[in-house]
Amino acid sequence: MSQLNHEKATITERRRFLSLMAQSVGLSALGGLVWTGYIEEAKASPLILRPPGALYENDFMRLCIKCGQCVEACPYDTLRLAVPGENKPLGTPFFIPREVPCHMCTDIPCVPVCPTGALNKSSVSSIKEGEEKLDIFKAKMGLAVVDTESCIAFWGIQCDACYRACPVMDSAIKLEYRRNTRTGKHAYLIPIVSSDTCTGCGLCERACVTEKAAIHVLPNEVAQGKLGAHYIKGWEKADEKRLENVSQEVTTHTKRSEKKVEDYLNSGEDLFK
Amino acid sequence: MKSWIKTHRFLIARRLVQLSLLVLFTLGNVYGFRVLTGNLSASLIMGVIPLADPFALLQIFAAGATVSINVLVGGVLVWLFYTIFGGRAFCSWVCPVNIVTDAANWTRRKLFLEQTERKIWLGRGVRYWLLGLSLVLSFLTGVAAFEIVSPIGMLHRGIIFGMGMGVAAILALFLFDLFAVKNGWCGHVCPLGGFYSVVGRLSLIRVKHDHTKCTSCMACKTVCPEKHVLGIVSKQSGAILFGECTNCGRCIDVCEGNALSFGVRNYINVGEKE
Numbered sequence: 001m002s003q004l005n006h007e008k009a010t011i012t013e014r015r016r017f018l019s020l021m022a023q024s025v026g027l028s029a030l031g032g033l034v035w036t037g038y039i040e041e042a043k044a045s046p047l048i049l050r051p052p053g054a055l056y057e058n059d060f061m062r063l064c065i066k067c068g069q070c071v072e073a074c075p076y077d078t079l080r081l082a083v084p085g086e087n088k089p090l091g092t093p094f095f096i097p098r099e100v101p102c103h104m105c106t107d108i109p110c111v112p113v114c115p116t117g118a119l120n121k122s123s124v125s126s127i128k129e130g131e132e133k134l135d136i137f138k139a140k141m142g143l144a145v146v147d148t149e150s151c152i153a154f155w156g157i158q159c160d161a162c163y164r165a166c167p168v169m170d171s172a173i174k175l176e177y178r179r180n181t182r183t184g185k186h187a188y189l190i191p192i193v194s195s196d197t198c199t200g201c202g203l204c205e206r207a208c209v210t211e212k213a214a215i216h217v218l219p220n221e222v223a224q225g226k227l228g229a230h231y232i233k234g235w236e237k238a239d240e241k242r243l244e245n246v247s248q249e250v251t252t253h254t255k256r257s258e259k260k261v262e263d264y265l266n267s268g269e270d271l272f273k
Numbered sequence: 274m275k276s277w278i279k280t281h282r283f284l285i286a287r288r289l290v291q292l293s294l295l296v297l298f299t300l301g302n303v304y305g306f307r308v309l310t311g312n313l314s315a316s317l318i319m320g321v322i323p324l325a326d327p328f329a330l331l332q333i334f335a336a337g338a339t340v341s342i343n344v345l346v347g348g349v350l351v352w353l354f355y356t357i358f359g360g361r362a363f364c365s366w367v368c369p370v371n372i373v374t375d376a377a378n379w380t381r382r383k384l385f386l387e388q389t390e391r392k393i394w395l396g397r398g399v400r401y402w403l404l405g406l407s408l409v410l411s412f413l414t415g416v417a418a419f420e421i422v423s424p425i426g427m428l429h430r431g432i433i434f435g436m437g438m439g440v441a442a443i444l445a446l447f448l449f450d451l452f453a454v455k456n457g458w459c460g461h462v463c464p465l466g467g468f469y470s471v472v473g474r475l476s477l478i479r480v481k482h483d484h485t486k487c488t489s490c491m492a493c494k495t496v497c498p499e500k501h502v503l504g505i506v507s508k509q510s511g512a513i514l515f516g517e518c519t520n521c522g523r524c525i526d527v528c529e530g531n532a533l534s535f536g537v538r539n540y541i542n543v544g545e546k547e
Contacts, residue, residue, distance in 0.1 A: 028402050032410060035422070039414045042421055061416045062338040065329050066426060067315035068434050072302045081430055083437025090421055091314075091430050115315045115323060115344035116333070 045087070046222055048094045049200065051079055052102065052139035053111040053124040057221070063118035066091030070110035070119060076103045079110060097202020097217050104136045104167050104201050137168060142200025142217040143224060144173070144193045151214035153189055156180045162191050162215045165207035172198040191215065195224060275529060283522030290366050298433045313367065313429045314420070315344055323347030328407075328468040332417035335408040352472060360473035364459060364466050365498075365521030369428050373443055374459045377450035378498065387455070395454045397501070397517070400467030407464050419464055456498045459519075466519075474516035479538045480524060484510045486532035493524035493533060512538055 043061050051070050054060050070093050071079045078100045082088035093110075095102060111119045111134070126135040144162075148154045166173045173191050180186040191204075193215075202217045229246045233239035256264055278285075298316070300306035310317045315325040325347035333340055355363060365371055381387065403419075410418035420426055424446050427439035450457045459466055482505055489507040494500045502515035503524065525533045 024398075024402060028406050031403070032406050035406070035418065036410055036414055039410065039416060039418055039421055043414070043416050058415060059338070062336045063333060063340065065314045065325065065333065065340075065344065065417075066420060066430065067311040067325075068302065068430065069311045069315070069317065071434060072305075072310050081434045083431065083435055083439055084427060084442055085438030089416075091426055113310075113317075115311075115317075115325065115341065115347065116338075117341040 043089050045089055047219065048082075048088055048092075049097065049142050049202070049217060049219060051093050051095070051110050051119055052104075052108055052136060052141055052199070053114075053119040053121060054141070055118060055120055055123075057219075060118050061089060061092070063116045064092050065116050065118075067115060068093070069113040069115065073109040073113045075105065075109065076100060078102050095202070097205040098213055101202035101206040102139075102141060102199075103203070104139070104199065106134070106136055108134045108136050108139075137197070137199065139199040139201070140220060142202070142219050143195050143198050144200065144202075144204050144215050144217050145223050146191055146193060147214045147216075150210055150212070151191065152210065153191055156182060156186060156188055158189060159209060160189055160191070161207045161209050162204035163189075165203045167201060167203060168197045168199065173204060195220075280526050283526050287366050287521060288372070291369055291372060294367060295369060295429065295432050298429070302433050312433050314426065315347060322350070324351055326465075327352040327472070328465050329417055329420050331468075332407055332411040332420060335411035336415050336417055337412070355469060355473045356476060358476055358478055360476035360478055360520050361466070361469040361516060361518060362473070362478070362520040363469050364463075365519040368425060368465075369432065370425050370443075370446070370463075371459065371521075373428070373447050374450045374456065374498075377447050378456060381451055381455060382495075386452070390452070393453050395457060395461045397461050397499075399461050400464055400470070403462065404464040404467040404471075423465070424458075425463070425465060460498050460517075470516040472516075477538050477540075478520060479512040479514065479536060480518060480520065480522070481512045481534055481536040482506055482510055483532050483534075484508060486530045488530045488532075490529065492527040492529065496523045496527050498523075506532075512536065514538075 046057075048057075050057070050060060051074075055063065066081065068081050068091075071081055078095045079093045080095070081091050081093055084090060088094060108124055111121050111124055114121075121134070122132065123140075124134060124136060124138050125132045126138055127133075128135075151159075153159050160175060163169070163173050163175050171194065173193055176188075176190045176192050178188040178190055180188050200217045200220070205213045205216045208215050229242070232243060294309070294313075297306075297309040298312055301308065301310040307320050308318070310320070311324075313326060314329050315323070317323055323343045323346055325344045327348040330340060330344065330348040355361070359366075407419040424439075424442050427436075427442050431437070431439040431443075446458050450459075454461060482503075484505070484507055487507045491506075493506060494503050497503055498519065498521070499515070499517045502513050502518040505511055505513070520535075522535065525535065
């Protein structure tokens with residue numbers, strides 16, 4: 001016993017250093033785990049709408065320095081910085097179209113002021129007469145999506161509020177006329193959104209007359225699906241061209257496709273799992 | 274006895290600098306008054322000269338991104354200023370959290386907490402571990418790790434752009450400094466403070482001590498947020514050479530014997546007495 005106490009008293013400097021280091025590294029690992037856990041939760045905000053020209057969310061989060069210069073440049077107070085309590089990545093710019101939509105300024109004041117390039121000027125520019133010029137119509141802030149059940153145009157009531165509010169009029173939102181068989185003499189004026197030209201500005205969402213907007217902007221990542229390469233519109237020459245760039249193997253891989261069709265169809269057990 | 278102004282001049286000067294920066298930023302945001310736009314993370318003076326937080330940039334690099342040249346120039350300007358001149362002056366002359374933690378420290382003295390409270394120990398080296406950890410985690414998660422949790426960001430963005438529940442975070446920080454650890458945030462935990470301690474280690478502007486005038490009253494050590502840097506006080510003359518000294522000048526304010534003053538570090542006649 002006395003031997004043990006003796007050893008404790010004469011602990012070497014080297015041992016002291018090593019065990020202190022071990023403690024510090026261990027505590028850093030502990031802190032790092034908690035911290036990383038928080039970051040991973042905090043940066044995942046799939047429903048956030050970013051200013052025009054924003055890079056894809058991951059790259060945007062990497063680059064945004066949270067300086068708010070885009071917010072200051074916005075003349076309509078559309079953009080704001082996320083504050084604690086909003087469950088959005090802290091200090092990053094976003095907008096809520098139902099409150100204040102993006103008015104699509106042609107000089108896009110929010111983009112050139114970005115110091116880091118998180119808002120990418122060339123993604124909202126087009127080449128005109130050999131010069132790169134800002135072009136807000138190239139913005140892809142999101143995509144408007146219609147809830148056909150709460151949109152009164154789908155009931156047959158005449159409403160074209162979103163159609164008229166849209167700054168890319170008759171292109172991003174088109175009205176499709178369909179015969180109203182209920183009355184037999186009227187037409188449905190159905191709003192159809194095109195992802196090619198919709199910028200996600202949200203003026204339609206702001207204009208929608210229903211209590212909660214029946215048309216709302218979602219980030220493209222959320223709103224859009226993705227075709228496998230082997231779905232081709234055979235009746236369209238342009239779409240067939242996609243085949244040229246496709247590699248040999250074009251199969252959609254899902255859990256089910258691991259088996260042959262006969263196998264998964266004939267094994268009922270697997271199907272209901 | 275020194276007059277009140279004399280014993281508070283650097284404190285007043287610092288508050289003026291801190292507040293006028295915030296006022297200018299806020300005017301820039303709210304009224305479009307373009308002297309200073311942005312915030313402490315990145316800004317533009319008169320729409321021309323860029324400034325940026327070099328530590329935030331370092332985290333962005335660690336996260337694997339390359340920034341555009343403007344903000345890089347801004348970061349280098351700030352870095353050079355503190356490396357050559359300011360030392361760790363950001364912490365006491367610019368950072369708004371300093372006002373909060375100074376208030377906590379003042380309250381702590383008024384309530385005699387030093388004599389009565391339970392002591393919670395925290396090493397002053399914690400900030401350097403957190404500084405390293407910020408960069409490692411930025412690399413691992415792909416976002417600037419400290420920027421996304423920084424109460425400094427919450428406070429200056431809060432004042433300029435709107436606070437939200439950031440008030441709670443700042444209150445927590447105040448309570449931590451008041452009841453948990455003396456100078457807990459700025460003197461122990463803050464990785465940005467750690468960053469500027471390293472960056473400003475060799476800077477020119479230094480507090481200097483003349484021990485022949487010192488009465489050993491230790492008033493300087495009572496107010497100093499990093500009192501270990503004042504090790505030479507009453508023992509020998511010289512400059513305070515620790516990177517952790519924030520150049521706040523509070524020690525100079527309270528020194529009745531004028532034994533402390535700001536001066537320029539002597540790099541040329543090394544060996545000679547400073």
